[in-house]
Amino acid sequence: MNPELLKELVVMKMPYGKYKGWVLCDIPEHYLVWYQSKGFPAGKLGMLLATLYEIKLNGLEYLLQPLKQR
Structure with missing residues (x-):
């Protein structure tokens, strides 16, 4: 997993x-489960949302905690 993606998940805001x-x-x-069933958007936002979906689905939110504290 690209650590830069994790950093973006804690700073980027949902645009709509x-x-x-x-x-x-x-x-x-x-919301991510609903979005996944409809299909994530194309591009970087979709990739980030899909990554976040996998993180939350597998109980890996703790990976983001150190990045959120910075």
């Missing part, structure tokens, strides 16, 4: 939708 303005790592898992 119900959670517009939220930092990606703070988006609730149920």
Whole structure:
């Protein structure tokens, strides 16, 4: 896994939708599950959301905690 992706998950904000303005790592898992069923958007945002989906699905949120504290 690319550590730069993890860093982006704790700083990048959702650009649109119900959670517009939220930092990606703070988006609730149920929203990511819904998004995954509809299909993540193309491009970098989609890749980040898919990565976050896998992190939350597998209970790996602790990997983001040290990055959030910086």
